[in-house]
Amino acid sequence: MAKYAVICASNQNRSMEAHHVLNFRTNIKTSKKGFNVKSYGTGSMVRLPGPSIDKPNIYPFGTPYEKVYQELKSQDQQLYTQNGLLSMLDRNRKTKEAPQRWHESRELFDVIITCEERCFDSVVEDLSNRGQNLNESTHVINVEIKDNHEDALLGGRAILQLAQMIESSNDIDADMDGIIEEFTLRNPGFPILHTVAYF
Template sequence: MANPSDLSIAVICSSNMNRSMEAHGFLAKKGYKVRSFGTGDRVKLPGTAIDKPNVYEFGTPYDVIYNDLIAKDKQYYTNNGLLHMLDRNRRIKKCPERFQDCPEEFDIIVTVEERVYDQVLEYMATRDSFNKPVHTFNIDIEDNHEDALLGAFLIADMINMMTKSTDLDNEIDELLQDFETRRGRGVLHTVLFY
């Protein structure tokens, strides 16, 4: 059985704003060594019109984004929950980070949508791989505040099962089957290498 703090975990969504940050905060409170990331080219948040998103570079502090949205339309961004989300994010870490720019190696990578999972697989295929395995999973989670919270519970449940395993490499298929049956959620899984 692994100690939760022994595993290095990455949780990844597209912009490192909602789903990955909800899971990051939740896992950190449970004692896990966790970081969160996005895989997109830029950070995108909904704007006041569907064709006018708010776009920021990765590395832009959550404080800066928060204050920018307040200046644009405080009432609108309060009502749609973005200011609340950004307030949570800035209490967890300084800024959104892009996975492809991180040199750190992880034991477990969890993505929250298949498109992001594919981007992680594509990026990892470009790296020089050696022999350190990383279990990579995807659980599809809708990008809204309620599902992000539910997703954090699901991810924590799955990670908790893995920390209880005495031989994760040999037990992973059985663990995932149990998780999928219990939770009624499909999980994509592959082993990548650093």
């Protein structure tokens, strides 16, 4: 099984929806657990909507989802229930402890799926800056997903489909172009970028 990273800006919405879907995808017939997946953000801080556009809630990476959930709930439960933040954080805290920053991780992955072009650029640049000393290749794929709850749900399903297609390949290096072509035909609403990078 390939090892996956899913990445957005704050490791809160899009990457966590994909992480949740991939993590808990079980096959009843084989009782096989979900995919081997971790999730990250590429931002400098975690940014969440606040009471107004110019007052976002900002947290350092590593702040537990549980802590953010309780803080926002005590600040304005009605607002953060209405805008979906509390249900998003509830999902997150059931998936893993806290948001992680990509640039601080030193794990290797076979496939890295980003959810936004600037996150894709940030990951590719970071891998290049690391010096590629291990000479281990990875496929970096961007599935462009708007940062809202509805699109994150659809994007999570699309990423699950992409991962299933990758898993059905015996040679992802040889088959990746064909997999991406087929995925794009099936999911015209999700533009794709792809490159091979090295750890």
